[in-house]
Amino acid sequence: MPIAELSKVMMAGLILFATAANAQIAQQNTADAALVDRVKEAVIKELRESGAIDRAVDAGIGRYVERQRAEAAERERREADARSATLRPVSGGRDHIRGNPAAPVTLVEYSDFECPFCKSFHSTVKKVVDESNGQVKWVYRHFPLDELHPVKARKEAAAAECAAELGGNDAFWKFADRFFELTPSNNRTDIDTVVPQIAREIGLDKAQFAACLASGRHDRRVEEDRQNAVATGGRGTPWSIIVSKSGKMYPLSGAQPYAAVKQIVELALQEK
């Protein structure tokens, strides 16, 4: 056979072989794809029927909820840490303290003289401290709410500071007790009449008291108290923080009843 013919026959054979091989591969691929689909369907059916998918979804949701809870607890812890870092330490020289200064539990109250709820909470805390047998001391700080009680609340806070300046710690508490007793709250106090009247009743020098009030020298202190209230998380009044001997803090918002305050004080007393 001539070489030209032989090469033609070989070329034709090669083309035929390649075509047949391709056809076989395509057939094989189709069969493989069908097999893969069948396996997939069987696996999905098995997963569905065995409840494995449901369990996996449940586990995923459970992990998500757990993560959220952990984040919330962490947030709470960070807030508590921030609060303890921001609460100005109680100082006998600066703060107004009622009760035993060495008491293991401290109730720091941020209060507004024009707030009706502070008025009712004042007697609640007084009762708790009086009945505590020296176990609770009460620290009064100012938190005038300018949004609700403009001008008056700040001026009254400054007046209480003037009472403290002229008559000491006792005069401060006498002023606060009498003020809450006499005034109607909600910015309805006739400040020019009531404040001098109380100053006179508790035995302060009228001229010195008026001069102190006019000087505005306690305005900065009142503002510092207000800023500290906000920094510790106060959003309204009365805002209180009950601190145990170990330093654990119980933030209490609003004029809560005597039973609630007493319960929290009991918890704080149990904290060593």
Next chain:
Amino acid sequence: MTRHLKNLRAAFAQVFTYPSYIALASVLAILAFLLAVWFPNLGLIGGVFVSNAPLAAKLNVALSLLGGIGTNFSLFSAGYTIAIAVLFGITTAMIVYLLKQRQVAAAKQTIAIGSGGVASGVLGIGCAACGSLILAVLPSLGAAGALAALPLNGEEFGLLSVALLFISLLLISKNIAEPIACPPARTSNAQQP
């Protein structure tokens, strides 16, 4: 107005013949009330409950704080707080009834208005005279002074909430009492039972 009251009566008769809806409304109203009273002290309650204090002490703290409805709310704010809780329970139970009747479109409108009522209620909750959530929200919006301009010092939000929840209750009653569906045709050929 008479038509609204008639719808309200008819819807109540339709929904609350089922004890399960009475139970749902009651549970939701109680939960809303608890949330409202505990709202200012949720952080304290959470802190006490994760502490190692005895369970009885933890429960005592939570229960004693409920007394705040008498000491930390004015008579007015306590009244609308209770009204919000009751309206929230009833409206939600009726929305659930409507959804079960597959009247999703009708329920959506009520849910929208009811949600506005609940959101407004949250702002009005608590010691409105001496600050609540509203005192935290308004300054961040640059509107701290707006509170002093409100004659009721923010208690308006509580009233708005009661109004919105009541409107959504009327709407849902209408949807239940007068469902949006074609009435069956009454023809002379209609088969009598």
